[in-house]
Amino acid sequence: MAVRAGIVVTGTEVLTGRVADRNGPWLAEALRVIGVDVGSVVVVGDRPDDLRAALAFLAAGSDLVITSGGLGPTADDLTAAVVAEFQGRPPTLDAALEQRIAAVVERLTAARGWDTPPEAAAAGIAKQAQVPVGATVLEPVGTAPGLVVPVADGRTGPPVLVLPGPPSELQGMWPAAIGTDLVRRALGEATELRQSTLRLWGTPESELAATLRRVDDQLAGLEVTTCLRDGELEIVTRYAPEAEPAYARLAQAIRSGFADTLFSEGPTIDELVATALDERGWTMAVGEADTGGLLTARLTRPPGSSRRVLGGVVAYANSAKEELLDVPAAVLAEHGAVSPHVASLLAQGARERFGADVGVGVTGVAGPGGGTPEKPVGTLYLAIADPDTGSMASHRLRGDRDAIRQRTTTLVLQALREHLTSEPPT
């Protein structure tokens, strides 16, 4: 792990959480693939002093510093100017670049039917065409060009790679960025860095910790991190190729210690469920209540999911459960909408109405209102119906409304996996 990069994400909207940062994690993974380790990601607002401080902090321990964001036409977009100053390379107008950006803006303005006053557009374009002396320009993917800015002659320090904030622009510019001479030289000695993942379902973190402590002296060269998320315990290990035997020992210790709960050596639960359905050639449909569409949205997220997911009904109101999924009013009256009986009927109703092989039904109390002493917030019933059989389970989850809705979708996917793998496809 000799070669290291540091990342600065700019934007008060990111710092204050109005927008989730997608660039830091994306860059960290893109760098790992080419053998570059990331020590830290620093998020700063749109303030020159804070950006300068972050650049100084990262430059001290990195072979390359990468910034994302702050390249737009507005006054709070100040990254290029601050980096130019930090590296000691004054910005100058690149007239040819200005023309190329103007052409892009003109095309966008026409396509979107904007009536931006020409002088307003021109001021923004002139700002975006400022290039520090000696910097390499990366052609715009949107309107903003990227930059690779070396430190001024006679000083020492890593180059700064300046990338735009919109994730599609940043990702589109990445291949060109790592192909520049400046970046290649900075990352010259990077070697492969492997990453392997094991996933457990139902093992508490403390049990895993005990196992890891037992084999600790055999794990030299491995960076093991564990993470508990929606009940799944994820073990991610990063290592150089020469530590492969140590990783094999770790994996074996976990395989033998947690045979019952180790459900994956790589694929996510979403991928495992999709594969299990596809192996049988089965389609599925959903009848969901408190998850409000989240479960179907998760199942339809992967490209091509339409071949296995026919759809779902979000039966929020009882009338919808009756009319769209054939849950009898008498069952709702006797057992309540949140009950094992209704979960089973939602699964059967989804299966029949959509003509699917598998139906999933889920009903619960996501809160914050709606709980009762018998069925408090977090109560959850889920059912699965397939051509041969069915299954039902109940759970009690903790957390706020968002967390309960989210965790419910993971629980359903785990139940689906268990159901689908309990007997091999015929």
Added chain:
Amino acid sequence: MAVRAGIVVTGTEVLTGRVADRNGPWLAEALRVIGVDVGSVVVVGDRPDDLRAALAFLAAGSDLVITSGGLGPTADDLTAAVVAEFQGRPPTLDAALEQRIAAVVERLTAARGWDTPPEAAAAGIAKQAQVPVGATVLEPVGTAPGLVVPVADGRTGPPVLVLPGPPSELQGMWPAAIGTDLVRRALGEATELRQSTLRLWGTPESELAATLRRVDDQLAGLEVTTCLRDGELEIVTRYAPEAEPAYARLAQAIRSGFADTLFSEGPTIDELVATALDERGWTMAVGEADTGGLLTARLTRPPGSSRRVLGGVVAYANSAKEELLDVPAAVLAEHGAVSPHVASLLAQGARERFGADVGVGVTGVAGPGGGTPEKPVGTLYLAIADPDTGSMASHRLRGDRDAIRQRTTTLVLQALREHLTSEPPT
């Protein structure tokens, strides 16, 4: 903005993007409310050297440093030990705290039916009960206690507030944390920091930039940031109470310059749509195709949404459009599933099948497959049907599958707002 805090978020799973950071943004907002400014959020992996470097970076410019995460029982949870060392206060076992944590763990183990070996649990508990000399303990919300660790006597530096990583535990501990003497003294001079938001729909960022440049000399004391998200242009301004007149001038400039596109001076589009429905006492239902449940999930996210949202059908397969929302097979055959005709029929079908006042229909090509020359990826038709009238719109979006699905939901909400506010409720 005299009083400043710096935040360190620990965890390789956050650094590498396997888990999105929710704590940095939450803390930044919780601090703003009490008048404390955040300069930067640093995300580091589970490595002592990187955590130490981040603490040193933030301590230099902050009145308080806050850490989140790394307090669990596993070996990669090392925050408490590193902070103790950084502040020069050696950790010692707090036996009374150890007993309290043990009681919590015992209760959790019983409730969840784990069979953790007692010695495994004990090692984790002993680790979590290590308290730096002179630190204030914050009682656990989950199993991990928090800490406020002052710098060693005779040295200068801000105290470090050590909080657990699970958002519910961190948030639950926050009131106790800011009530401690150490934190109160550190933040003693904080004064109110206001934040106001204006939202535009359909104005390009460059036009807004031109207006801001025109009034730039009247904006002293305001920190204005703009952010374009799913087509919405959000203008957030932070200011001390004495800059209120400057903010009034800015708001007036935007109101007069963008009367057509300024749709909110605070509430989100989600809140505006909910209010518009509630003012009429109207219910709604959804018929969605390529958004796969995301639209209904977004509409059902707020607590209490069941009073206005009856449900939705995710009609992914054509058979589902026919069977569950009464779209005639002949229309699907003649115009295709992605067509204005089908969007209108999905809206009408949802309205009728759920017995709702308003029906929304949306169909499109989210990609990456499924595009044609006439209807490329990003093509979108949306329709609204209410008791009196209907409306239809088409759009062409850019971006990847996730972005198109997400942007579609925002477009639908904006269309709903326009539809519902085009005539006042009767």
